[in-house]
Amino acid sequence: MEPKAPKITDVARLAGVSTATVSRALSKPESVAESTRNTVLAAAEKTGYRVNLSARNLRRQRTGAIVILVPNIGNPFFSEILAGIETVLSESDINMLVVDTRQAHMKPQLVLEYLHATRADGIIALDGSLPDAILAVASSGIGAPPIIFACEWTPGGEFSSVRANNAHGGELAIAHLAGLGHRIIGMITGPDDNVLTHARSKGAIDALTEKGLAMAPEHVFAGDFSLDAGARAAQSWLELDQRPSAVFSQSDQMAFGFISELARQGISVPGDVSVVGFDDIAIAQCFIPALTTIRQPRKKLGLTAARVLIEHIGASSNPPIETTILDVELIERDSTGAFAG
Amino acid sequence: MEPKAPKITDVARLAGVSTATVSRALSKPESVAESTRNTVLAAAEKTGYRVNLSARNLRRQRTGAIVILVPNIGNPFFSEILAGIETVLSESDINMLVVDTRQAHMKPQLVLEYLHATRADGIIALDGSLPDAILAVASSGIGAPPIIFACEWTPGGEFSSVRANNAHGGELAIAHLAGLGHRIIGMITGPDDNVLTHARSKGAIDALTEKGLAMAPEHVFAGDFSLDAGARAAQSWLELDQRPSAVFSQSDQMAFGFISELARQGISVPGDVSVVGFDDIAIAQCFIPALTTIRQPRKKLGLTAARVLIEHIGASSNPPIETTILDVELIERDSTGAFAG
DNA sequence: AACCTTTATGTAATCGATTGCAGTGCAGCA
DNA sequence: TGCTGCACTGCAATCGATTACATAAAGGTT
Numbered sequence: 066m067e068p069k070a071p072k073i074t075d076v077a078r079l080a081g082v083s084t085a086t087v088s089r090a091l092s093k094p095e096s097v098a099e100s101t102r103n104t105v106l107a108a109a110e111k112t113g114y115r116v117n118l119s120a121r122n123l124r125r126q127r128t129g130a131i132v133i134l135v136p137n138i139g140n141p142f143f144s145e146i147l148a149g150i151e152t153v154l155s156e157s158d159i160n161m162l163v164v165d166t167r168q169a170h171m172k173p174q175l176v177l178e179y180l181h182a183t184r185a186d187g188i189i190a191l192d193g194s195l196p197d198a199i200l201a202v203a204s205s206g207i208g209a210p211p212i213i214f215a216c217e218w219t220p221g222g223e224f225s226s227v228r229a230n231n232a233h234g235g236e237l238a239i240a241h242l243a244g245l246g247h248r249i250i251g252m253i254t255g256p257d258d259n260v261l262t263h264a265r266s267k268g269a270i271d272a273l274t275e276k277g278l279a280m281a282p283e284h285v286f287a288g289d290f291s292l293d294a295g296a297r298a299a300q301s302w303l304e305l306d307q308r309p310s311a312v313f314s315q316s317d318q319m320a321f322g323f324i325s326e327l328a329r330q331g332i333s334v335p336g337d338v339s340v341v342g343f344d345d346i347a348i349a350q351c352f353i354p355a356l357t358t359i360r361q362p363r364k365k366l367g368l369t370a371a372r373v374l375i376e377h378i379g380a381s382s383n384p385p386i387e388t389t390i391l392d393v394e395l396i397e398r399d400s401t402g403a404f405a406g
Numbered sequence: 407m408e409p410k411a412p413k414i415t416d417v418a419r420l421a422g423v424s425t426a427t428v429s430r431a432l433s434k435p436e437s438v439a440e441s442t443r444n445t446v447l448a449a450a451e452k453t454g455y456r457v458n459l460s461a462r463n464l465r466r467q468r469t470g471a472i473v474i475l476v477p478n479i480g481n482p483f484f485s486e487i488l489a490g491i492e493t494v495l496s497e498s499d500i501n502m503l504v505v506d507t508r509q510a511h512m513k514p515q516l517v518l519e520y521l522h523a524t525r526a527d528g529i530i531a532l533d534g535s536l537p538d539a540i541l542a543v544a545s546s547g548i549g550a551p552p553i554i555f556a557c558e559w560t561p562g563g564e565f566s567s568v569r570a571n572n573a574h575g576g577e578l579a580i581a582h583l584a585g586l587g588h589r590i591i592g593m594i595t596g597p598d599d600n601v602l603t604h605a606r607s608k609g610a611i612d613a614l615t616e617k618g619l620a621m622a623p624e625h626v627f628a629g630d631f632s633l634d635a636g637a638r639a640a641q642s643w644l645e646l647d648q649r650p651s652a653v654f655s656q657s658d659q660m661a662f663g664f665i666s667e668l669a670r671q672g673i674s675v676p677g678d679v680s681v682v683g684f685d686d687i688a689i690a691q692c693f694i695p696a697l698t699t700i701r702q703p704r705k706k707l708g709l710t711a712a713r714v715l716i717e718h719i720g721a722s723s724n725p726p727i728e729t730t731i732l733d734v735e736l737i738e739r740d741s742t743g744a745f746a747g
Numbered sequence: 748a749a750c751c752t753t754t755a756t757g758t759a760a761t762c763g764a765t766t767g768c769a770g771t772g773c774a775g776c777a
Numbered sequence: 778t779g780c781t782g783c784a785c786t787g788c789a790a791t792c793g794a795t796t797a798c799a800t801a802a803a804g805g806t807t
Contacts, residue, residue, distance in 0.1 A: 070523060070524070115519075115522050115524050116524065117464070117524050118469070118524050118525060119460050119461075119463040119464035119469065119524075120460075120464050122460040123458070123460035123461050123464050128459070128460065130471075130501075130503070137489070138485055138488045138489045138492055139485050139486045139488075139489035139705075140485065141482030141485055141688075143485075144479055144480050144481065144482055144484075144485050145480045147479045147480075147504070148478070148479045148480040148506065151479055151504065151505070151506045152506075155505075155506070155516070160471075160503050160525075161503065161504050161505075162471070162501050162502065162503060163488070163492070163502050163503075163504050164492070164496075164502075165489065165492045165493075165496070175496070178456075181456050182411060183411070183456050183457065183458050183459050183460075184459060184501075292688060292689070292691075292692050295692075296692075318689075321689060321692045321693075322692055324692075324694070325691075325692035325693070325694055325696070328694050347482075347633060348633070348659075348662060348689055350633075350666075351633050351636075351637075351662045351663055351665075351666035352662075352666070352693070352694075353665070353666055353669050353693075353694045355666070364480075
């Protein structure tokens with residue numbers, strides 16, 4: 066009447082062998098005689114047996130899961146990275162435990178829970194700005210599960226990371242605009258304390274310097290990667306006496322907000338101002354005008370991070386810190402045009 | 407030398423009590439004398455003890471996780487729903503295990519793994535088109551964990567679900583367009599076998615009928631909710647002799663693809679054709695033109711689904727099938743205008 | 748034939764926390 | 778004083794699978 070979940074002893078009884086043999090037949094098939102194996106598999110099939118993961122994990126001293134720390138799950142930018150991670154994990158029978166760190170910045174205790182080995186065998190952090198207290202614990206000692214940063218990273222460089230060549234992206238953006246004849250170029254940045262902001266800004270400034278150009282402080286609009294920040298930058302741009310004829314936006318979202326707000330005020334892109342984005346999210350090619358942008362290999366970021374982490378988990382000793390940098394590329398579309406005097 | 411993770415016996419020894427008392431002090435504090443409790447908590451703090459979840463789950467016969475079946479993690483539409491789910495779960499110390507079902511449609515076996523009670527205490531499916539074989543198992547019997555559909559649902563109605571009032575959304579879209587004077591109205595649909603497609607189409611057709619209008623078969627463009635599908639619909643629209651002066655796109659993404667492709671061909675929105683979308687994703691208000699659309703409460707969908715599921719998990723008996731329908735609303739922006747003759 | 752390998756399987760300890768049951772001590776009450 | 782009841786706490790079984798070690802059988806060697 067009560068259809069309880071069959072356990073390994075049920076299979077063993079039906080197959081007429083010991084539980085040890087059943088366990089082996091299922092996880093190390095080659096260590097068991099073929100005839101026995103067939104009997105066991107048939108019995109397992111017949112009973113509908115599934116291994117109890119809590120029991121297995123307890124015995125094996127692992128959790129079978131890795132946690133992904135995402136700054137904001139609602140942000141579509143991260144979803145493609147998650148997809149990449151998932152692709153790799155689904156082949157390794159490791160589960161993906163997604164945690165949003167937004168409220169966590171309020172409550173470091175809560176995130177700390179997730180960093181302990183009892184929760185996960187490893188961690189992928191998409192959030193470079195985790196509180197120091199958390200990082201200290203994460204990096205402390207042998208018991209802690211391996212952690213790897215994807216996309217963002219920590220300034221100190223104490224952790225392995227997989228990231229895009231952000232500085233080069235900044236260079237490409239500027240080189241493109243300068244190549245079109247623009248001399249006064251503005252920039253919409255990410256948050257002040259963000260490593261991506263720094264890297265992209267540095268690349269941009271370096272490229273300008275190399276061409277003998279500079280960027281006036283009032284042409285740098287402080288943003289935070291969001292649509293709103295782009296719209297705010299547009300307001301600032303409108304109020305300038307000397308307006309840049311081109312703007313490098315450090316995220317596509319901000320570029321959309323920027324262009325959209327300008328359009329509302331009758332300013333056209335690329336007619337009145339050229340705009341380069343960063344990320345190449347899906348909608349970029351359907352925006353009007355289609356957005357010229359720096360493509361980040363987001364899926365590959367996820368794939369690579371997951372692969373590296375799995376390797377680290379497998380390694381017996383403390384693996385070395387490993388930094389992987391992926392190439393970016395400029396995708397030229399319709400939001401940039403030649404400087405028109 | 408080897409800093410092994412402290413276990414409950416370590417805490418017990420340090421506090422001078424039994425493991426039973428430690429366990430109780432931590433999980434049912436009121437069942438233990440105050441002085442003892444303090445001693446135990448101090449000892450736990452001192453050793454840095456964290457409960458081993460595999461052991462607890464094994465003993466308690468649960469997994470502490472629920473799985474979310476997402477058709478495509480990379481699709482930003484789902485991310486807000488995930489955010490809603492996460493918000494609720496983070497308060498319940500239940501983990502969120504995200505699984506992409508794309509490759510799963512190839513391999514039902516793989517998804518089946520996740521539906522078993524050994525993996526999760528419950529399931530939220532954002533994918534209404536799971537293979538029947540899977541659903542059969544999921545609904546079969548007492549051992550199976552509760553499952554609830556969010557956003558999409560199954561035609562048979564054998565499962566609880568939380569969804570938006572899609573039919574009403576279709577009605578609102580058509581009413582809006584008809585109110586602007588449009589008489590020949592087209593529609594870009596989702597996949598043929600999708601419940602959302604059916605509901606939205608039905609609402610649209612009903613609203614037309616009520617106004618004495620009809621929709622010609624050649625004005626129905628078969629899509630799949632993607633950007634590309636919208637672009638394809640634009641091609642079809644261009645080839646028509648009699649072109650609809652307004653189009654209801656069953657997703658914002660398709661609306662973007664549609665408008666973008668039309669723009670490329672010199673057709674303007676809303677000048678030459680009005681467009682209403684569905685979803686109100688973030689970018690809709692920044693698109694040019696800003697998109698008139700039907701807003702779905704995506705975050706609330708996630709919140710509600712998670713709450714209902716948690717309730718079901720808590721319930722001892724088989725809970726009744728429960729359908730929650732959330733309101734949608736029309737957000738009027740710039741992609742629709744009065745019929746101009 | 749005696750002995751050593753190799754292969755296949757079983758026995759039983761183990762992972763770490765939870766919890767039913769039993770015991771202890773103390774207060775209240777007749 | 779003796780008894781009952783209550784509040785705490787401890788003992789030990791238990792969750793289900795894995796695996797080190799022991800055992801047994803079969804094959805090979807001299």
